[in-house]
Amino acid sequence: MFLPENTVIGFIGIGVMGKSMAGHLLNKGYPLIVYSRTKEKAEELIADGAEWTNSPKEVAQKANVIITIVGYPQDVEEVYLGENGIITNGKEDTYIIDMTTSTPTLAVKIYTEAKKKGMHALDAPVSGGDIGAKEAKLSIMVGGDQQVFDEMKEIFNHLGTNIVYQGQAGSGQHTKMCNQIAIASNMIGVCEAVIYAEKAGLNPETVLQSISSGAAGSWSLSNLAPRMINGDFAPGFYIKHFIKDINIALEEAEAMGMETPGLSLAKKLYAQLAEAGEEQSGTQALYKYWDR
Structure with missing residues (x-):
């Protein structure tokens, strides 16, 4: 389990919900690396101290906990498994948490590919919309290894109030x-x-x-x-x-x-x-x- 001072969080997807979620982590004192297809959406976070990167690859090279909340399953697959993707370019012992609502099948694929690289993957979609994100009161439903969930629980606690481990990879989705x-x-x-x-x-x-x-x-x-x-x-x-x-x-x-x-x-x-x-x-x- 990471000690707080050793944790560098990467956050990909600065949208309606992602901006607030990333902001909570930044406010808790975590070093924050951000990427979004539209840089303007991240300007407020950058002004508050987040570091901008130009690709998921750069996030993977700088962070040891990476959270994603993007649009569609095809976006998730590209962010994780594409040429500039997190798993493609990531480091051993990196923790990856996809909070996008995506397919259970893709969640299992990401988990399996992450294992091959010595990375730890969770699928952790959320409910609560913009209000839940702003108030850090999201419901978070998590699939993956129990131990990995336990290790990431502190981070989840900064984002939501109803955090439940659901079972093996894909269970969150x-x-x-x-x-x-x-x-x-x-x-x-x-x-x-x-x-x-x-x-x-x-x-x-x-x-x-x-x-x-x-x-x-x-x-x-x-x-x-x-x-x-x-x-x-x-x-x-x-x-x-x-x-x-x-x-x-x-x-x-x-x-x-x-x-x-x-x-x-x-x-x-x-x-x-x-x-x-x-x-x-x-x-x-x-x-x-x-x-x-």
Whole structure:
């Protein structure tokens, strides 16, 4: 296990969530090496003391704990296994933690390739969106070796409050699919409830006061329904990324011979929104499906 003074953290992916997550680690005093495809997104971190690099390869050469949270599985594969990738160019005993929502199959592949290089890999996708990232209250679901999880627990504690070891490599990603499946159908219900309240002539904000703490309560109802009501569709989590997650979950469920009618409906509705130009909006923009 690393002593804190020997830990240099690399962080790849300075997006809606990654910027806040990297900031928490920097504020805790860890030396921080950063890379993102768009350098401008990292300017605030650089100003606060983070060191910029020009590629995942450079991050791999300078850091001994590397965290990634990028867009799509193909991005994850390139960042880890490409010519300039972390595993391709990494050092023995480096700890690599992918916090992207990606495929369980790719998580296992990364784990296996990391083992060959003497590196330690965890798949650790998160839930909680921009709010959870800003407040360091993310739910983190982790797959990989128990010992490696234990060694990285201190770092996870700086990013989240609900940190659970789920099992072998790929288990974190499978757990995130469970999370996304639950959210997908729930978001449909949240939107329908808000629209129904408005059409019935009710004040949707007072409706939320009654239903958000009862049996209908959920994170989406408490955090995203108020955004819908206020016309705030800025992304805490992009529709385009949620569609990616839904597709992964549908493929995994199909491989297991499982029907997912709620998830299939959510894909249909979100796909229509994306086609209408809403793919860069937050998932709460599903409200617009009924408000068109």
